[in-house]
Amino acid sequence: MRQYILTSLGGCLFFICSWFCLWVIAFYFVGDPALAILLFPFALRLGLTLHTAARYWLIIYIAEWGLIVLLAKVLKDLSWWPILIASGLSWPLLWCLRRYYYGDQWRQLLVMAVSIISTAMINVAVLIVFSSINLISVSPAGMIFLISITGGLMLVPTCYLLWSFLFSRSWIPLTVALISRPLELRYRDLCLYALLFIANIFLQINLPEELSRFAPFCLAIPIIVFAFRHGWQGALLGTLLNSIALIAARSDVNNMEITDLLLSLSAQSLTGILLGLGIQRQRDLNRKLSAELGKNHVLSRQLIKTEESVRRDVARELHDEIGQNITAIRMQASILKRVETTPVTQQCASTIEQLSLNVYDTVKGLLSRLRPKTLDDLGLEKAVEQVVCDLKLEDKGVDVAMAWGHSQQPLCDTTSVTLYRICQEALNNIAKYSHATEVIIELNIDQTIRLQIEDNGIGFKTEDAFKGFGLRGIRERVEVLGGQCSIISNHYDESQHNVLLKQATGTTLVIVLPLA
DSSP: OHHHHHHHHHHHHHHHHHHHHHHHHHHHHHSOHHHHHHHTHHHHHHHHHHTSOGGGHHHHHHHHHHHHHHHHHHSTTOOHHHHHHHHHHHHHHHHHHHTTOOSSHHHHHHHHHHHHHHHHHHHHHHHHHHHHTTSOOOOOHHHHHHHHHHHHHHHHHHHHHHHHHHHSSOOOOOOHHHHHSOOOOOHHHHHHHHHHHHHHHHHHHHSOGGGGGGHHHHTHHHHHHHHHHHHHHHHHHHHHHHHHHHHHHOOSOOHHHHHHHHHHHHHHHHHHHHHHHHHHHHHHHHHHHHHHHHHHHHHHHHHHHHHHHHHHHHHHHIIIIIHHHHHHHHHHHHHHHHHOOSHHHHHHHHHHHHHHHHHHHHHHHHHHHHOOHHHHHHOHHHHHHHHHHHHTTTTTTOEEEEEEOOOSSOOOHHHHHHHHHHHHHHHHHIIIIIOOSEEEEEEEESSEEEEEEEEOSOOOOGGGTTSSHHHHHHHHHHHHTTOEEEEEEEOOOGGGHHHHTTSOOEEEEEEEEEOO
């Protein structure tokens, strides 16, 4: 109970001071005490009740009613009864809307919009009813509605920002570690925002009369800058600064200029919030997309790792089981040769032995394709050299030069296997189609892993590069690991032999992979 009383007294004092200050500003702006209450003070009460527990509402409303009565005693021409009734009728409306005020920002902003429009309609209805029975004289309904909407758009989202900052964020305790941490002030942002604010005030005051109507368009610049940097919260902050500049630059204005100014404030508030929401939504989607891409890369690496693990297990089983069986078959064939000396038996035994050797060679080739044993035993460089030997590139007149960069950070198994597969596929294509005489393989490891395979062959059309399964598989495997694959090829065309004879031919495959 004591905590409730202390909180109520402190909140009541804060509300009274804020309410009265905003009324003074609004009265200076519109020149009508009743409309001044509808502009900023009512919007403040609306924003506070949406973000305050229901047990404190009575304190807020009693404070507002007391201020209205005191103003009515000081200002004899203030029609305070309709304003009190409009304030009281907003209570049940906010009570209903407060039940739906939860969830994400979009839902909360929708509830704010409904509450602003609904309270504006209540203000219009009450004042028009009292005016129709000749109890008071009020401004037109459109003016009342515009004033209520303008104040709500400016202050209700501001109350949400303050509430979110004070009560929805986890505060870090003030410890020695926090005190020793240096503060990082964004000097550039502060200077930029201050310059924009000063420039706006200067434009509003010093522009010639014939250009004064174009001054509000300059107010869009800080809103766009704030929205781009800080989302819809920044756009709302830019809107508030622009509103201060507009109100400060206008004095002794007539009703038509006040209407134009209110429309300008409402339009820029709504535009700033919607623009900031769009930018923030795009940022949230990009953040979620980046997170999902990161998850996909992790899953893809796991998939490749699992695939290679299965390949390794299958290769081991094939090597152990089939290799032993083939050895046993050859031994049985040798025994048969020694036991039976008939020509038919000798021929059958020789055939069995030869077929077993063929099976062994086939299985050995499959084992190399499934999982090269050299890669596990000797590493990537020796495994690629073994591929060059297996393809017999030197016998075909192809000179292969390899330059391997040395790094202190070892490559993970997934990356090593990927680089091996790329080299294997590229060298196989060079041996079959390129008619090259020189091949250069370079591997550099720094911030990224860069593999370049270059030949001086006849090349091919780059638009046909990824139609086959080999290069397409390379690209897919590289993209799965978050890398980039590019091919540069100068195609030799026999129909333009004289033209292309002086041009360099060949193909360059460049692979860039991130360090795991």
